[in-house]
Amino acid sequence: MYIYEIITPGIWLDYEDREWSWEVESQLRSLEGQFFEANLALNLFHSIDHQESTSKEDWLLDNNRRSEIRKQIEAEILQEGKNHWDYMDEINLKTEVIFKREKWSQGDIPREFNHNLAFLYARAFLYALDTFDKFLKVLSNYERVPIEVKNAYQKMTEYFPNLRGVRNTVQHLEDRSRSLGGGRNPKPLDLKPVDNGFINAPNGALILNCLNGSKYGSTMADGHYGEVDVSPESMNHLQSILTEVLNAFKWKGSPQHKPSA
Incomplete structure (x- = not known):
């Protein structure tokens, strides 16, 4: 089992503006919640026996x-x-x-149930990362937040460059399945070449809801194929980002180790 630990430096934020602190603490708790949701989805994904066979x-x-x-x-x-x-x-x-x-x-x-379990858990991981990203974006736009929070938000794009594009496709499969891009008036997709070690399509291909090992991917609205890796490496990145965010603030009270026993 993969268990990713975090240490919150204290119990409460140590700032005079308690209303601001309360709002920030709420966002931080939401980040932690999505972090552990991603951790759970990772474990569920890797617990599946992908070999379906009948004796x-x-x-x-x-x-x-x-x-x-x-x-x-x-x-x-x-x-x-x-x-x-x-x-x-x-x-x-x-x-x-x-x-x-x-x-x-x-x-x-x-x-059909067994086959779809891996896709179900991969999408759960994708959604947890995407929601984490959204909470972090909101937090980074708060007034007076440390610059480290904004830097951490930029790292989400660095570590997960296709996160938003893949998530948008999952949310709008009814458009992508018709070779349409994004937006209110989606235009036909301009499919780009694909070569991911599993699929080689020099002239482009429409690929939806695909699992390439631990990588979950789909054709994105810009016509490129994107993937998000449901892997310990991805969780390591998420852990480092959350740790950086938590350590950016001033705290009071004893450090808190999570998750619980």
Whole structure:
């Protein structure tokens, strides 16, 4: 498990303007919240077994159970005086429905669920980083905040250059899927070349909701393909930024170690 620690230098900010301090403290708590949300999403993402496979034994058991269900349905059709050959589509459908519901009731998870878990957790990581970025932007625009906070905000762009572009695409897949860019009146995308080690498209390609190892990516509104890495390296960057922000302020009270036990 990846656990990223932070130390808040005190309990309260040590400034005379308590209203200003209260507002800043609220933003700092929000940053911490998004930081740990990203940490959780990282762990969930890397806890997934990405190898989806069925053993030969399980495959044979499933086939045998399907055959049993099919024979039972065919027998019911014959009892009604019908020719089961005239009802093959209905028999096939009923067989699948009964078989699947049995598997689900036994705790089996649909393949679609397992397949989408990685994408779900990758997007959760993306959203946590994006919300962290938004809170930090708001904080950096407060009057009288230390210059280190503004510098830390600039580092978000340095460490995560495609964060906003990928997030915007995820939020507007209905436009990107039609090869449209961003804005109220989106224009057709001018797709740029892609070569990320997984996809090589010299003439450009529309790529949406893609996982390349730990990198989650999509074509952005400017036509370029962008990625955000769901990785310990990304969390290291986020940790360094949050630490820099917390240490930029004057505090009073004992240092606080987080997360909790």
